[in-house]
Amino acid sequence: MPVPETLRADCGNCFGLCCVALTFARSADFAIDKAAGEPCVNLQDDYRCGIHQKLRGAGFPGCTVYDCFGAGQKLSKLAGVSWREQPGQEMFAALPIMRQLHELLWYLTDAEQRPETAPIRAELRQSLRHVEGLTLQPVLDVDLAKERSSVNELLVRTSELVRGKQSKKKERRGADLVGARLGKADLSRANLRGAYLIAADLAGADLRLADLIGADLRDCDLRGADLTGALFVTQSQVNAAQGDSSTRIPASLLRPTHWQ
Template identity: 70%
Template sequence: MLRADLRADCGSCFGLCCVALTFAKSADFAIDKAAGEPCPNLDEGFRCGIHQKLRTSGFQGCTVYDCFGAGQKISRAAGKSWREQPGRQMFEALPIMRQLHELLWYLAEALELEQTSAIHPQLRAASDRIEKLTGQPDITSVDLPGERAKVNELLLRTSALVRGKQSRNKERRGADLFGAKLRGADLSAANLRGAYLIAADLRGSDLRRADLIGADLRDARLEGADLTGALFLTQSQVNAARGDAKTKLPSSVTRPPHWAAGSK
């Protein structure tokens, strides 16, 4: 699958994320909502009634979430909405389909890279296998940990091929960098897989070709930072961060609308 096929298309979905997911009243959500309970902001046409003012209404978490196209795939396969055919099957399938689509996103990115040509056959085989799983009538039986482990081996090889050998100070996998002062830092080709970069100051930093898979970028300051060619960066990560018009992003993600408002 191409990454264009793995982008959320809310117009072709039955608002599954607005029903299937749990909300906990916090800085991210203005209310508590149980899984399987429709959000009160969801209208009859499966559209968000406050979409244009989610962040100012206390639903910042909604603006960060991205289903990687899982919602529309499940909705199209079902044909009828959860209102027409009550049940939890679609809701239970959403988190699993989302994770499978996330794996497909990473594999599609790896296949776009010239540096990975030597492992393209393995990457294609893995992508075909995962795509086949997404077409199963019941995906709740999929061995997600096993599939993630298999794909992760290929993603690690992809990262090594693209980043090359780096100095020890750029190997920051899983590092606790909460609130770290990294303004203007040279993090090009750094290994930041799973790093905690919550509220880190990365303004003007060089993150070109950095491996950011699983990195927590909530409220990270990315104003003026260069993320050109950053590996495995997702829309959710970008949406959770703070940036501006000078932030350089890979073409695979879009600049969040709230960045234009000062990243608040």
């Protein structure tokens, strides 16, 4: 799907908010502990990462997985001045909320552009306008639970329209598939919403038009898998997975640089 540039992270027009606002815990994902509101040691004066090209090798793979959906540059533009020029606590608190609103816009954009959603397109467009409007006002007052619930109803209907009626074996919503061996499995049009696919073997699997919203794909083997047309896939999900040059991903996503 064509994705508005406003929903893609643009670090060049952001005050490095994710490098300051978020908490790092020393682990396999982060080489250091960092408190929320404390600038990362790798953040430069120009708000760019000093080790961006070697984050994984330097012990920061968690940074390569994170995607703000364009929330960082939106907040930076709205604020006009950085957290270095004025206290940034409100900007830092707003980042996770703005990110979730932009994530909803990503899903709604995906849904609105599907030919199968013609019956609910007017509702999708209305929801898109509503959520976009929320991002242009102080977001700290937004009732996220209410907004997510309202959008989710439309996304569920979208999934049903796109995937059609499927057999029970393809209804795997929230399934625990951690480490599952599903290489070359036919999961086309499957409902994998919220499924736990951590370190699962999906090499060569058919995931065309599958619903993958909220699925945990950390270290999932997607080498040779086909995700053409898969519903609601995000950059964070593919960044967290393992793939290769033969992995087919939705056109809206960028191929992760660590995939071989």
